[in-house]
Amino acid sequence: MAHAAGVRLPFGEVPAAVRAWVERALGSVVVSAMTQQGGFSPGVAARLVTASGRRAFVKAVGPELNPKTPELFRKEIAAIQGVGPLPTTPELYDVYDDGDWVGILLEDIHGRLPAHPWEQADADRVLGALEELTDALDPSPWRGAPVAAVRSVEFLSRWDNVIADGLAVPEWVAGREEELAELARTGLRALGEGKALAHWDLRADNVILTDDRVVFIDWAHAARAPRWADTVILHAEIRESVALPELPDDEAITGFLAALAGGFWWGAAQPAPPGLPTIRRWQRRHAIAHLDWVRERLG
Numbered sequence: 001m002a003h004a005a006g007v008r009l010p011f012g013e014v015p016a017a018v019r020a021w022v023e024r025a026l027g028s029v030v031v032s033a034m035t036q037q038g039g040f041s042p043g044v045a046a047r048l049v050t051a052s053g054r055r056a057f058v059k060a061v062g063p064e065l066n067p068k069t070p071e072l073f074r075k076e077i078a079a080i081q082g083v084g085p086l087p088t089t090p091e092l093y094d095v096y097d098d099g100d101w102v103g104i105l106l107e108d109i110h111g112r113l114p115a116h117p118w119e120q121a122d123a124d125r126v127l128g129a130l131e132e133l134t135d136a137l138d139p140s141p142w143r144g145a146p147v148a149a150v151r152s153v154e155f156l157s158r159w160d161n162v163i164a165d166g167l168a169v170p171e172w173v174a175g176r177e178e179e180l181a182e183l184a185r186t187g188l189r190a191l192g193e194g195k196a197l198a199h200w201d202l203r204a205d206n207v208i209l210t211d212d213r214v215v216f217i218d219w220a221h222a223a224r225a226p227r228w229a230d231t232v233i234l235h236a237e238i239r240e241s242v243a244l245p246e247l248p249d250d251e252a253i254t255g256f257l258a259a260l261a262g263g264f265w266w267g268a269a270q271p272a273p274p275g276l277p278t279i280r281r282w283q284r285r286h287a288i289a290h291l292d293w294v295r296e297r298l299g
Contacts, residue, residue: 008035011035011058014060022105025105026093026105027052028050028052028054029050030050030051032049042274043065043069047108056106058105060102062101065274073220074102076218077092077097077102079222080092082141083137083197088215089215089219090106091107093105109208109213109215109217110210111208113204127231133216134227137196140224145197145223145224147191148194149194156263158263159184162262165266167266172295180258180294183254186252187252187258187259188256190226194229196226198233200221202233203237204237236289236290240289253297258290264284268283
């Protein structure tokens, strides 16, 4: 499925205090900063090289770029610290927070994103690594993790908004909006019973493949959920391109998919937020993919 992207800021244009923090943390002057594209967040996302040869990856954002993103970065910091070091997560070097700008300094991972469209070999590698990650995160090692069903309750309840706003829907959905809203409520209840920690935002541009690692990045949305949650999210991302094992015929999973579809469909009809010009087109494509899967599972 196609990616969306935020508007990136060159490292040289972030506040001087942020650049000074990076150089203090790395112990040397930054001589090269290569901006990385992809992902939703605006702000800087750059691979750095210092005069001493040390490498790192920096993410930083301020409220003037998008008022909500600094808080997402704070949540990502808490998640990475809560999970601790794992082979499938990036090593955290340092963090910065002056009340406005928030920065995260991480290891620079030399690798690539999965092929797009997805290829079978990449999908098999990532699904295998996800199984290992899920085993490590069930039960959640992060005691302060938010509950996905609480954190995302508005997004996952948006069939009510679709109905209230009278939004046009695909032909097969017309007249079944209330049915999908009730199915979504079933999925939401099941989510609330989960004990594992889910990444909760798995897609191709949040995965890096190296020769010997699969690394899951961007942990801003991590939350407690059933252990199947991330698998369902990832299957929705890749099922158009590769062969996948069937997931259980479980109403909770179908309800979760219905809830996601409603959230994406309503969101796609809203104005784009600051710094994220492509997100609404991405949401509409994602909504259609989820609805197609719900239709299959309902028979």
